[in-house]
Amino acid sequence: MTPTREVYFNIKHIWVMYVLFAASLAIFARGWYGHWRRWRMGQPTERTGPLGARLGRALRQVFSQQTLLKRYRAAGIFHALFFWGFVVLFLATTVVFLHEDLGIHIMQGWFYLVFQSLVVDLFGAFAILGIVMAFGHRYLFKAKRLKPDTRDDATILAVILAILATGFVIEGLRIELTHDAWAAWSPVGRAVGAALAGGLSMEAMRGLHRAVWWFHAVVVFGFIAWMPYSKLRHLMTSPANIYLQNLGTRGALQPLDLEKAERLGVSRLEQFTWKDLFDLDSCTECGRCEVNCPAHLSGKPLSPKALILDLQKYMHGMSIDADRAAVDADSPSPMVGPIIHEETLWSCTTCRACMEQCPVMIEQVPKIVDMRRHLVMERAEFPDDLQAMVRSLEARAHPYPGAQASRTDWMAGLKLADLAATPDAEFEVLLWVGCAGALNKRNQDVTRAIAQVLTRAGVKFAVLGREEKCTGDPARRIGYEFLFQQLAQQNIQTLDRFKVKTVVAACPHCFHCLKNEYPQLGGNYTVLHHSEFLAKLVAEGRLKPDGGAQQGPVTYHDPCYLGRYNGVYDAPRNLLGDGQGAPPAEAEMSRANALCCGGGGGFSFMEEKSGTRMNQNRAKQLLATGAETIGVACPFCMVMLEDGVKSVAGEKAPRVLDVAEVLEQRTRG
């Protein structure tokens, strides 16, 4: 006898099922059509090709569940359990359709026993386990990041559990009623059937089987119909959003064509791209972005999750045609202000932790910067501190209001090739000092240390001296694209005039800008961060550091623009030494998960006016390692963390040293 089973055993009037299915599909399609019309309001952007590269990457990320498993492992495991359960159940349903409705008889023999019975049975059980764990995580252990809890959340879990549990009841009763010879291949179904059969007659089991079968069918069709109208829509939009992820340069903001742009920045929903609008419908509400956001953790009025969900709610509330009409009228900004408050936008450090954590690749930072662009360039409404910074950039090409020092003060006593003074000097690499490295007193020491170790290694390097201007990074992050492009173009002209090929940047913000954003304006150079270049010199034997005994136990703080933005994690760590050969102690939240010091996105030039101090929150994590030296690799982190550790630990505060300063001490010989 060939192993198989009757698909519609004990079920009459099967046409009713087809009618219900068709109705659920019609409601499903109607819901998606509404979403599609909303996404179409957005501006064009290219996110669909190349098909092969996108598909390969998306399939790998979706099926491995890697973005969910990399942090919050327990939650990742239960999501993987029901994800995989659902994939297998979907495939099994497809097999039934092919077998029964299209007459392709594959549901038999070994395939029936191994896949359609055993695998489906086990994965169905895994899915139930995943759902039970999800209930426990949400309602027993009350995971903070899943708040606020909505009625939708509990209903979705209950509906999925009902579908899975009734599936096993139907299978178990069928096994009992047909005395299935292949029951051993469905261990869970058989156990459920045996448990139910105890007190029931055959007739009662038959009636129960039929009733549960129809209940199961109605719940499944209801689930399908409900999908586009609830958070369940992410079952389809999340994988699609992963397919549509940005394959361009990581962290580079999109430039504005200032000559052709009809408006500057985004003040209305339909001014976002269609991909931005698609992002809003892809959110799973998992809260990973929120619990890693330094602004949210320090009580600022910003949650990257709430930002996305507020925009989503606003988009869903739109009657498209009516709102288009309203938009064409002269409402100045129905979104920035009333829906997304200005303080929310000015609370972001652009640290990218939200985007790093988001399992479905939602892009918060570009949306925030787009809305800032509107505030800065169209409304000229931005915080006073930032206005002072902008005035300074415009007047003196550096962001330090009132700074009296000159860009070359730090060079006193050092014999360096300053291209501004000696334009014909020969050099292999250009040391890009950065405004903080040249003008901030504490960071002048760091710049001197970098110059000293480069000299010690015999590197032929030059600096631009007073020819160097701010890269424009602070202007770009606060949304002043016009000023950014102006400064960038001036710097590109200077770099090209001196025929610069390789740049070593002493600041991760300059590094990111020069490496990833200047090519948008025609500036193409090999750009390295000083930690990368110094680690290379050590690896080549041009610098021979000792153990670093004077540093004692060390830890390291990852700057956002070096780590998360550019993936440089190991080079700075390799420069630190504790005298014992041990690697730096890792703080709670490090590498890609590092908590921002609070110095990016313009915050180095702004007072924190609400909540706790971001630098103190990070300092506490670093102090908890017990390190005597805290290594940094960014001038803004230096200022923020020196202040942070002193205000938390007082007199007993450990030293904060740039990795170049540590290396300088370790190579004095």
Ligand code: SF4
């Ligand atoms: S970039 Fe950083 S500060 Fe801004 S919303 Fe994301 S996590 Fe929060």
Ligand code: SF4
């Ligand atoms: S934006 Fe991403 S990380 Fe944040 S709640 Fe939504 S899905 Fe989760």
